[in-house]
Amino acid sequence: MSDESIKEETLDPSDWSESRATGQRMLSDAFDDLENIRSRPAWKRISLEAKAALHEAPPRNPQSLNSVYEDYRTNIEPYALGNRHPRFWGWVIGSGTAIGMLGDMLASAMNTNSGGFEQSSAYVEEHLIGWFKELFGFPAEASGLLVSSGSAANLTSLIVARDAIVPSVVGEGLAAIERRPVMYASEEVHNSVEKAVGIIGLGRSALRRIRTKDDFTMDVEALKEAIAADKAAGLHPVCAIGTAGTVATGAIDDLDAIADVCRDNDMWFHVDGAFGAMAALSDSLRPRVKGMERADSLAFDLHKWLYVNFDAACVLVRNPDAQLRSFSIPVSYLSALPGGVAHGPRTYGEMGIDLSRGFRALKAWMSIKAYGFDKYARMVDQNVAQARYLASLVSAHDNLELVAPVPLNIVCFRYVRAGLSAGQLDDLNERILVRLQEDGLAVPSGVRVRGKFALRVANVNHRSRRDDFAALVADSARIGNELALVT
Ligand SMILES: Cc1ncc(COP(=O)(O)O)c(C=O)c1O
Incomplete structure (x- = not known):
């Protein structure tokens, strides 16, 4: 029996054609923003008005979508991080593409929970991961999972590593272990690895930070010594982490040598x-990451050097059983059925932390199909060539110096001037960096390399041109000269 007096509501638009028109305007504006991004400052400080507008009391009553969108245009969109801009090279933050934007939009339009089952998104993810397995030389039976970030990919991997080498942890926890598990990485390792080692319960001090050589790659002899010393002390070496492209300077560890050490020590x-x-996309660079194909697990981002829109990363695990051991807990309410929805390639909740998850694979799958891997190879080569070009300009400049080799796409450099102390140079370079950003000229980030503060360019930007790097050199030197006069 229906009760006519009950007024049922929905969140669907009351006027579909008006909502559609607003949506079309949003999409058109987003394309305009991307098309004209070069004419904007690389970064702009958030205005006081915008900050104030974002301190509204929780709204109880509706506002029109048009007015909400005006708020976005005025107070949000203009104050983005800047990574769409051709002169943004800070941290390692990819620039994204129009296709990635559309992929995100379509994924949201489908609004699927991409946790598995018999649905297209599960097959797209599996298919995409198959392409990555081929690209990185992993066996076809390896497993993989899209995750939110490189940090999440490292964490997922180290959980699997811990459980594969010390399987009792899965059921009994760390308290039942006699020998403390320890892991190894170079002193240049990203802090997400240290964070992961802490999160998985080993304690951050269980990450042994192995010294690096002059080229910032791990000293593998020191790794062997550290493992031997830990074994002698009654500890359990379980995992070594090699870095393909360190965050500070882009150094690539000798992955083959680390793989040998792991093999010899059951790690x-x-x-x-x-x-x-x-x-690995590039024929000329691929030999540099040799040994990566021997990894038991590999973490990589799609939102960095694959230019996919945020967020998307991936983990590959050579032995699928190892991944399942860590994450699979069979329960009736998620069991596969012989047909219907609960049937399909796999449930991704058995492969990682998340059960419910968005359809991240779509934007990556669409992008790779639309561009083709050869185009990505050329973009990666282009970024490396641009980094070398920037390094050559820096080297040729009287007031600039490189503070690290440039093996890949990262350039660390600083302003120098005779007569300034080490502390004054650090301070001056910090101020140059802030001025570059605040004047909207360019966004490198900062780093300390062997104690010296430097400007750091991580080039994962497909919009940059050689002129942009020439401008960075000119602006850095000009600002340096101006600030040095008052130092
Ligand atoms: C070498 C390395 N590992 C891990 C990460 C963390 O990746 P994400 O920022 O996607 O969490 C980064 C980030 O720059 C990185 O450079």
């Missing part, structure tokens, strides 16, 4: 290839 070999794994 798990994990590679953090957050951005550097993508060197």
Whole structure:
């Protein structure tokens, strides 16, 4: 029996054609923003008005979508991080593409929970991961999972590593273990690895930070010594992490040598290839990441050097059973059925932390199909060539110097001037960096390399041109000269 007096509501638009028109305007504006991004400052400080507008009391009553969108246009969109801009090279933050934007929109339009089952998104993810397995030389039976970030990919990998080498942890926890598990990475390792080692319960001090050589790659002899010393002390070496492209300078560890050490010591070999794994796209760079194909697990981002829109990363695990051991807990309410929805390639909740998850694979699958891997290879080569070009301009400049080699796409440099102390130079370079950003000229980030503060350009930007790097050099030197006069 229906009760006519009950007024049922929905969140669907009351006027579909008006909503559609607003949506079309949003999409058109987003394309305009991307098309004209070069004419904007690389970064703009958030205005006081915009900050104030974002302190509204929780709204109880509806506002029109048009007015909400005006709020976005005025107070939100203009104050983005800047990574769409051709002169943004800070941290390692990819620039995204129009296709990635559309992929995100379509994924949201489908609004599927991409946790598995018999649905297209599960097959797209499996298919995409198959392409990555081929790209990185992993066996076809390896497993994989899209995750939110390189940090999540490292964490997922180290959980699997811990459980593969010390399986009792899965059921009994760490308290039941006699020998403390320890892991190894170079002192240049990204802090997400240290964070992961802490999160998985080993304690951050269980990450042994192995010294690096002059080229910032791990000293593998020191790794062997550290493992021997830990074994002698009654500890349990379980995993070594090689980095393909360190965050500070882009150094690529000798992955083959680390793989050998892991094999000889019954240890798990994990590679953090957050951005550097993508060197495998390029015929000329691929030999540099040799050994990566021997990893037990590999973490890499799609939102860095594959230019996919945020967020998307991936983990590959050579032995699928190892991944299942860590994450699979059979329960009736998620069991596969002989047909219907609960049937399909796999449930991704058995492969990682998330059960419910968005359809991240779509934007990556669409992008790779639309561009083709050869185009990505050329973009990666272009970014490396641009980094070398920037390095050559820096080297040729009287007031600039490189503070690290440039093996890949990262350039660390600083302003120098005779007569200034080490502390004054650090301070001056910090101020140059802030001025570059605040004047909207360019966004490098900062880093300390062997104690010296430097400007750091991580080039994962497909919009940059050689002129942009020439401008960075000119602006850095000009600002340096101006500030040095008052130092
Ligand atoms: C080498 C390396 N590993 C891991 C990460 C963390 O990746 P994400 O920022 O996607 O969490 C980064 C980020 O720059 C990185 O450079």
